[in-house]
Structures are given as C-alpha cells and as structure tokens.
Amino acid sequence: MTKPAIGFVGLGAMGFGMATHLVHEGYPVHGYDVFPASIDRFQAAGGIGAASLRASAEDKSIYVCMVASAPQVQSVLFGDEGIVQSLPKSATLILMSTIPATTAQSLAQTIHTTRPDILVVDAPVSGGALRAAAGTLSIMAGGSPAALEAATPVLEALSAPRKLYLVPGGIGAGSNMKMVHQVLAAIHILGASEAHGLAARLGLDAARTAERIVSGEAWTWMHENRSPRILGGEGVWSPGVSAVTIILKDAGIITTSAREHHFPTPLCATAEQIYLSALLQGDGAKDDAALVRQYFAGPVAEVDASALSAEEQEERTQLVLDLMAAVNLVAAAEATSFARFLGVDLAQFYELVSDAAGGSKVFVSRGLEMIEGRVGEKAPAGAETVDALAQRLERVAQRARDLHCPLHLGNAALGVLLMAKRAGLGGSSSTSVVGLYEGGGSRGKL
Amino acid sequence: MTKPAIGFVGLGAMGFGMATHLVHEGYPVHGYDVFPASIDRFQAAGGIGAASLRASAEDKSIYVCMVASAPQVQSVLFGDEGIVQSLPKSATLILMSTIPATTAQSLAQTIHTTRPDILVVDAPVSGGALRAAAGTLSIMAGGSPAALEAATPVLEALSAPRKLYLVPGGIGAGSNMKMVHQVLAAIHILGASEAHGLAARLGLDAARTAERIVSGEAWTWMHENRSPRILGGEGVWSPGVSAVTIILKDAGIITTSAREHHFPTPLCATAEQIYLSALLQGDGAKDDAALVRQYFAGPVAEVDASALSAEEQEERTQLVLDLMAAVNLVAAAEATSFARFLGVDLAQFYELVSDAAGGSKVFVSRGLEMIEGRVGEKAPAGAETVDALAQRLERVAQRARDLHCPLHLGNAALGVLLMAKRAGLGGSSSTSVVGLYEGGGSRGKL
Numbered sequence: 001m002t003k004p005a006i007g008f009v010g011l012g013a014m015g016f017g018m019a020t021h022l023v024h025e026g027y028p029v030h031g032y033d034v035f036p037a038s039i040d041r042f043q044a045a046g047g048i049g050a051a052s053l054r055a056s057a058e059d060k061s062i063y064v065c066m067v068a069s070a071p072q073v074q075s076v077l078f079g080d081e082g083i084v085q086s087l088p089k090s091a092t093l094i095l096m097s098t099i100p101a102t103t104a105q106s107l108a109q110t111i112h113t114t115r116p117d118i119l120v121v122d123a124p125v126s127g128g129a130l131r132a133a134a135g136t137l138s139i140m141a142g143g144s145p146a147a148l149e150a151a152t153p154v155l156e157a158l159s160a161p162r163k164l165y166l167v168p169g170g171i172g173a174g175s176n177m178k179m180v181h182q183v184l185a186a187i188h189i190l191g192a193s194e195a196h197g198l199a200a201r202l203g204l205d206a207a208r209t210a211e212r213i214v215s216g217e218a219w220t221w222m223h224e225n226r227s228p229r230i231l232g233g234e235g236v237w238s239p240g241v242s243a244v245t246i247i248l249k250d251a252g253i254i255t256t257s258a259r260e261h262h263f264p265t266p267l268c269a270t271a272e273q274i275y276l277s278a279l280l281q282g283d284g285a286k287d288d289a290a291l292v293r294q295y296f297a298g299p300v301a302e303v304d305a306s307a308l309s310a311e312e313q314e315e316r317t318q319l320v321l322d323l324m325a326a327v328n329l330v331a332a333a334e335a336t337s338f339a340r341f342l343g344v345d346l347a348q349f350y351e352l353v354s355d356a357a358g359g360s361k362v363f364v365s366r367g368l369e370m371i372e373g374r375v376g377e378k379a380p381a382g383a384e385t386v387d388a389l390a391q392r393l394e395r396v397a398q399r400a401r402d403l404h405c406p407l408h409l410g411n412a413a414l415g416v417l418l419m420a421k422r423a424g425l426g427g428s429s430s431t432s433v434v435g436l437y438e439g440g441g442s443r444g445k446l
Numbered sequence: 447m448t449k450p451a452i453g454f455v456g457l458g459a460m461g462f463g464m465a466t467h468l469v470h471e472g473y474p475v476h477g478y479d480v481f482p483a484s485i486d487r488f489q490a491a492g493g494i495g496a497a498s499l500r501a502s503a504e505d506k507s508i509y510v511c512m513v514a515s516a517p518q519v520q521s522v523l524f525g526d527e528g529i530v531q532s533l534p535k536s537a538t539l540i541l542m543s544t545i546p547a548t549t550a551q552s553l554a555q556t557i558h559t560t561r562p563d564i565l566v567v568d569a570p571v572s573g574g575a576l577r578a579a580a581g582t583l584s585i586m587a588g589g590s591p592a593a594l595e596a597a598t599p600v601l602e603a604l605s606a607p608r609k610l611y612l613v614p615g616g617i618g619a620g621s622n623m624k625m626v627h628q629v630l631a632a633i634h635i636l637g638a639s640e641a642h643g644l645a646a647r648l649g650l651d652a653a654r655t656a657e658r659i660v661s662g663e664a665w666t667w668m669h670e671n672r673s674p675r676i677l678g679g680e681g682v683w684s685p686g687v688s689a690v691t692i693i694l695k696d697a698g699i700i701t702t703s704a705r706e707h708h709f710p711t712p713l714c715a716t717a718e719q720i721y722l723s724a725l726l727q728g729d730g731a732k733d734d735a736a737l738v739r740q741y742f743a744g745p746v747a748e749v750d751a752s753a754l755s756a757e758e759q760e761e762r763t764q765l766v767l768d769l770m771a772a773v774n775l776v777a778a779a780e781a782t783s784f785a786r787f788l789g790v791d792l793a794q795f796y797e798l799v800s801d802a803a804g805g806s807k808v809f810v811s812r813g814l815e816m817i818e819g820r821v822g823e824k825a826p827a828g829a830e831t832v833d834a835l836a837q838r839l840e841r842v843a844q845r846a847r848d849l850h851c852p853l854h855l856g857n858a859a860l861g862v863l864l865m866a867k868r869a870g871l872g873g874s875s876s877t878s879v880v881g882l883y884e885g886g887g888s889r890g891k892l
C-alpha cells in the first residue's frame with residue numbers, strides 16, 4: 001500500500017531525526033524549516049524540501065508540527081502563511097512540540113472555529129535526538145478517538161514498541177502526561193549534578209560513586225544517562241547533547257501550570273531556580289551536565305579518593321545514596337500528587353515513567369505505593385518512616401553544610417519531609433509525604 | 447567609684463569597637479588577640495595590651511570573650527593557656543560570640559565542672575561594627591540571676607538604651623534569642639538582593655524602587671541598610687561592611703539547630719544555599735550586597751527606566767512590593783514558629799525584632815498577630831487570605847520566570863503558601879501560614 005504524503009515543519013535536532021526516520025519508513029515527507037540550510041540537509045537525507053510553509057501543507061492529509069515553542073506553533077498554524085488555511089479537508093494535524101496542555105487546548109479550539117474538519121492530535125515526545133532518528137521515541141498522544149486513529153500509523157512509526165501512549169482525556173491529555181513525567185526528569189537532572197557535586201566535595205571518586213548509584217536503589221535514569229557527561233567535563237558540554245535551556249523550558253511549563261492550578265511543586269521550582277542561575281552564569285547553552293558546576297568548581301573526574309580508607313569511602317558514599325533516596329522519594333510524591341490533581345491516568349503514568357527518562361528505582365517501588373494508596377497505615381510492613389528518612393537526610397545536609405557545599409534539592413526535600421512531620425506524618429511510612437501535597441496529614445485524608 | 451579591670455579577647459571588627467568603647471567608659475581593659483597588630487592598635491586607642499591570653503585573664507573579675515566562632519571560644523576557654531584556669535575566684539565570664547545555644551550550654555557545663563565559682567553569661571550581640579564602637583548594640587543575655595546581675599554594668603555600657611535584653615531561660619537563652627532574630631536577618635539580607643535583582647530585570651530604577659520599599663509596607667531594616675551598598679556595586683564590596691561569610695555563619699547556626707530539632711526552616715535554608723552559591727563563585731569575602739549578582743549580572747544602579755511609562759513603572763514596582771510582602775510574611779511565620787517551638791519568650795522576641803536588624807513592617811503588624819494567635823478566624827476583619835497572597839506572589843513568580851530571573855526566596859515562599867493552601871488554610875488569613883509550621887491546618891490547632 002502506498003504511504004500518504006506527510007507535511008512536516010521544524011527540522012531541528014529532534015524534528016530532523018523524526019522526519020528522516022519517516023522517510024526511511026517509506027513516507028514521502030515534505031519538510032519545511034525557517035532555516036533553508038535545514039531544508040537542504042533534509043533533502044540530502046532523502047526528504048522532499050518544501051518551497052514554503054504553505055507548500056508543505058497543501059494536499060497533505062497528515063501534517064506534523066515539531067517546532068520549538070508555543071509561539072512558534074502559533075505562528076506555524078495561524079501566521080500569514082499559516083498551515084491551517086492550507087491543509088486539505090479532514091487532514092490530520094499532529095502537534096508534537098512540548099507545550100502547556102492549556103495551550104494545546106486553546107490552539108485546537110481556534111483551529112476548529114474555522115476548520116472543524118481538521119483532526120487534531122496533541123502528541124509530545126520524550127527520548128532525545130538519537131531515539132528520534134531511530135523511531136524509538138516515547139509518545140504521549142491525546143485527541144478524539146477519530147484523530148488518534150488517523151494519527152496512529154505515523155505515531156507508531158516514530159515510537160518504540162509499547163512506547164506509544166494513547167492518553168485518555170482528549171486534546172491536552174498528552175501534554176499533561178508529558179508534563180508530569182518531566183517533573184521527575186527536571187528534578188533528577190539536577191539531582192545527578194547534586195549527587196556528583198556532593199561526592200566530589202566529599203572527596204569521592206566520581207566514576208565509582210556513579211556506579212554505586214546506578215547499580216542500586218538510588219538509580220535514576222538521568223543519573224545513569226548524565227554521569228558520563230558530568231565526568232566528561234567542559235570538553236563535552238559545548239555543544240552538548242541536551243542544553244540547560246531545554247530542561248529549563250520544560251520546567252517552565254511545569255511551574256507555570258502549577259501556579260495556574262495553585263499547586264505546590266517545591267522541588268521542581270527549586271531545580272528551575274538553579275537552571276536559571278546557570279543561565280545567568282552563561283551556562284545556558286551548555287549540556288545540562290554543566291549544572292555540576294553549581295556544586296563543585298573543578299572537574300569532578302579529577303577528584304582523587306586514594307587517600308580515603310575503604311571505611312571512609314563507604315561512609316561518604318552512603319551519604320550520597322541517602323541524599324538520592326530522599327530526593328527521589330519526594331520527587332515521586334511531587335509528581336504523583338500533581339498527576340493525580342490534574343486527573344492524569346495514574347496507571348498509565350506509572351507505566352510510562354517506570355521505563356522512561358524520569359524513571360527511578362524509588363519511583364518504581366515507592367511511587368507505586370503512593371499511586372495505589374498504600375501509604376500511612378496501609379504501607380508495607382517495616383517501611384521506613386518520614387522521621388527516619390528525614391534524619392538520614394539531615395545528616396547529609398549537615399555534612400554538606402560543613403563542606404560549604406550547596407545542596408539545593410536536598411534541603412528542599414528536607415523542608416518537605418519536616419513539614420510532613422509537623423503535619424503529624426512523622427511516624428508514618430515515608431511515602432505518606434504525598435499526603436502533604438494532597439492536603440492530608442494525621443487528621444487528613446490518609 | 448573606680449571601675450573594675452576587664453579582660454577582653456577578640457579584637458576584630460566587632461571586638462575592637464566594643465573594647466575601645468569600654469575604655470572610653472572608664473574601664474581599664476586588658477585586651478588580647480592572636481594577631482599582635484590588633485593588640486598594638488588597641489593600645490594606640492587607649493587600651494592595655496595583654497602580653498598573653500593568660501595575662502588577659504589573671505586578676506580580672508570580669509572577662510569578655512568576643513572571638514569569631516565556637517571552636518575559637520573552645521580554645522580560648524580550655525586551650526593550653528585557657529582562661530578558665532586563670533580567672534580569679536567568682537569572676538564573671540561573658541561569652542559574646544554568636545554560637546549555638548547548645549554550645550553555650552555545654553561550654554558552661556564544662557567550665558563548671560572545674561570552676562563552679564565562675565559566673566557565666568551567654569550574651570550575643572547584634573548591630574554591626576559602628577554600633578559596637580558607639581556602645582549602642584542590641585545584646586541578648588542569658589544566665590543565672592547572679593551572673594546577669596554581675597554582668598549588667600558592662601552589658602549596659604555596650605548596649606543602647608532599652609537594647610539590653612535579659613532573656614529568661616538561663617545559659618543558651620540569649621543565643622536562642624539571637625538565633626531566632628537571625629532567621630529574619632538571614633532571609634531579609636537575601637531578600638534585599640532578590641528585590642533589587644528583580645527590579646533590575648524589570649527595568650526599574652534601583653534608587654526609586656528602594657525608596658518605595660523603605661517608605662511603605664514592604665520595608666525591612668535590611669533593605670534600607672543594604673540598598674546603598676547594593677547600588678554602590680563592586681566598588682564598595684571589597685572590603686565591605688559585612689561579608690557574605692558572616693551571615694552564612696549565622697544561617698549555619700540556624701539550620702544546624704533546626705535540623706537538630708527536626709524543625710522546617712525552608713526560607714532560611716534557601717537563603718543559606720544561595721550564600722553557599724555565592725561562596726562557590728568567589729564572593730564569600732565580599733559585602734553581602736554582592737548577593738544581588740545571584741539575580742542580575744550588571745550594576746543595578748545603571749538600569750535606566752526612562753523608556754518606561756509611569757504606568758509601566760508603577761505596575762512593575764508593585765510586583766517587587768508584592769514579592770517582599772509575601773517573603774516577609776512567610777519569614778515572619780518561620781521565625782515566630784521556630785521561636786515558639788524553642789520556648790523563646792515571644793513578647794521579648796517581638797520587642798527585640800521590631801527595632802532591630804531583623805525588623806520589617808510586616809513583622810511589626812502581621813508577626814504580632816501570629817504571636818498573639820490572632821490568625822484564622824481570629825484574624826482582623828478584612829485580612830488578606832493565604833489564597834490572595836499566593837496569587838499575588840504567583841504573578842510575580844511568573845513575571846520573573848518570563849524574564850529568566852531566579853527568584854529563590856519568592857519561589858520558596860510560594861511553596862510554603864501553596865502547601866498551606868493544600869492543608870486547607872487557603873481561605874484563612876495569610877498569617878495562618880504559621881499553622882503549617884506549627885502542625886496546624888484546617889483540622890489543626892488554629
């Protein structure tokens with residue numbers, strides 16, 4: 001069967017990989033970008049260069065929009081040459097940029113005032129440029145059943161097996177799902193740098209400490225993924241793989257949405273402030289591994305731990321593991337409670353996060369307890385209490401302080417745990433901290 | 447009547463001023479310091495140079511210790527030449543360094559194991575080098591009635607009228623009182639830089655904005671005191687009047703104590719992390735006015751607001767005022783609840799703070815409501831709610847985010863306000879946020 005022609009706008013790092021992958025899958029893809037060089041490059045890779053934005057849309061029953069930001073989407077859709085007026089009848093329009101759910105909803109509404117025939121799908125992606133080019137992204141798609149059905153072949157081509165999530169809830173549901181996933185990603189990206197920075201201040205070997213983290217309960221996808229670049233130092237940060245400004249943009253979507261809903265996201269907001277600090281210091285365009293400089297001035301790979309005894313190394317490594325255990329737990333509570341608040345399908349949220357860039361061992365085990373409501377008295381027997389976790393983290397915070405090491409996430413997580421204690425949750429399982437976000441407490445819902 | 451000879455150790459910026467003031471008051475003061483140049487300078491100013499630490503203590507019925515840190519106090523008291531063994535019978539020993547209350551208590555205990563006759567007073571000060579030299583410090587003194595009586599003439603000589611606070615509770619009570627005062631000082635110092643940084647990002651004139659702040663409800667003692675140095679820029683920061691490392695030390699005493707008590711101090715902990723960031727960037731020895739660089743790279747005094755209309759200036763100035771209104775309120779809640787938790791005399795705390803470096807207009811009015819329990823339903827009619835204050839702050843946070851301006855305290859305060867909302871306090875008066883710290887909530891103590 002001949003595959004339909006696809007229009008595609010936005011041939012940047014992600015879009016180029018996605019568009020060329022669709023070419024390899026046998027689709028005739030008409031690509032457009034504001035930078036003519038990107039169109040040339042796309043043609044060289046087998047694509048069809050569109051002479052104009054309008055030309056990229058005319059007669060294309062399927063259209064993919066993968067530009068970088070909400071204002072760019074607005075301009076692509078409704079600008080002078082805007083594609084909404086040019087798409088053929090009953091075309092399927094797939095919006096794959098990361099934008100706020102409310103923006104996706106209002107864009108769809110505006111499209112439908114003049115073009116009710118267009119099927120709109122809200123389908124942000126996760127996975128980075130390499131997986132974009134390999135067609136193995138995670139995709140979170142929302143829209144009407146008809147729109148989702150029409151878009152599915154293209155979305156399946158772009159996603160890994162079982163990584164296409166059809167999210168219930170219509171337009172905006174995909175963006176919301178991506179957003180609550182990014183709560184974890186945003187915290188864990190800074191968490192990787194915070195753990196490496198503290199380890200360096202403690203005089204620990206960076207590679208060995210990372211190995212301990214990724215092989216045990218403190219594992220996060222981000223720590224495993226970022227550690228090589230954090231160890232790589234300045235030499236691998238410019239250009240990097242994923243710039244500070246990328247996660248800053250996602251964090252901005254989260255905190256903006258949280259403010260609109262009056263929902264607290266203290267860890268994510270803390271991470272965002274530190275991204276902004278890095279931006280102010282000129283590190284915005286660097287790989288987000290450069291965030292380690294917010295904790296340690298020199299190259300962490302050069303820290304020499306040979307003067308420490310095995311016992312000292314073990315004791316200090318445990319502090320780093322304790323830091324991550326606490327930060328990852330509060331992060332899981334923050335993301336889960338925000339997802340629940342937004343009405344996100346929690347079973348799907350759990351499935352997605354567990355096997356994506358926001359994943360952590362703590363989320364897989366303790367996050368599931370939070371999602372299933374197995375907290376407080378319903379927690380598994382022998383579960384660590386809020387008090388016990390807070391005390392582990394207090395020891396880390398004190399040690400960091402003694403070393404003059406900032407511990408932005410650690411202290412924010414400690415604030416949340418101690419507020420939970422003040423709310424009467426100290427003796428409950430540590431997963432009960434989710435109750436603080438959800439208005440619970442000793443006298444509350446839990 | 448001849449005044450008694452006083453032994454004095456620690457002739458640094460504060461100690462030198464205090465010791466020379468005592469000389470001017472007619473006391474024979476025998477001063478010692480580890481730096482011989484400081485002793486020479488003290489002699490040139492009319493003091494008596496002590497040949498050794500031991501000599502500074504021998505035959506002195508009153509002894510003042512004003513060294514910089516707890517380890518130094520330890521060494522002065524119990525080191526090889528330690529003064530405890532050299533002081534005459536029934537001498538009065540006044541410990542004026544800023545140290546943790548628990549340290550003051552354990553030092554006194556150790557002194558009394560070998561020298562039960564020595565009267566120990568725990569009397570940290572507030573007010574800076576100029577007021578030290580003028581004898582107009584604020585002093586917070588704790589100890590036995592006999593010890594306080596013996597120390598009072600010297601403490602009165604060093605303090606301004608009505609600024610000598612005899613704090614009930616024995617040894618450590620003075621240090622605790624100073625510490626809870628410093629919660630406000632530590633937050634407001636960063637607050638002055640945050641407000642100036644945001645104003646600069648908004649394109650506002652620094653001097654005019656500061657004038658609006660200090661003349662209205664947003665006033666803090668720190669904003670008024672620090673603004674000239676923040677406007678002064680790099681040229682006045684090295685050497686400055688009060689280094690980042692000074693407030694960092696006080697913040698460390700607060701957060702260390704808070705961790706020991708498992709009490710949350712999220713705003714103060716946030717401020718401390720940013721002090722540590724400044725230290726990491728090499729600004730530790732600079733005046734704490736240099737903290738404005740954590741928000742704005744250039745000189746804030748050079749921001750030119752002339753392109754803004756009067757309406758634009760007013761709207762933007764209001765954002766800065768809203769930031770301070772919210773941060774100052776949560777700061778008041780944090781300090782007041784911690785003071786109450788520690789059993790600090792709240793009436794005295796209120797009197798002291800209202801007229802000292804930690805003071806703010808918000809504390810004077812709303813802090814009093816918190817202290818007197820006039821929160822929630824007992825709040826004054828028409829009081830702003832937690833929800834309304836959070837919404838004002840959300841607008842500020844969004845605007846700062848749009849400008850890529852970090853807003854460390856603003857976001858930390860917003861997290862607290864939104865957690866209070868989640869706890870069911872959203873519709874209560876904004877002072878009810880104190881309930882979050884105190885384990886209250888809609889179903890709680892308030």
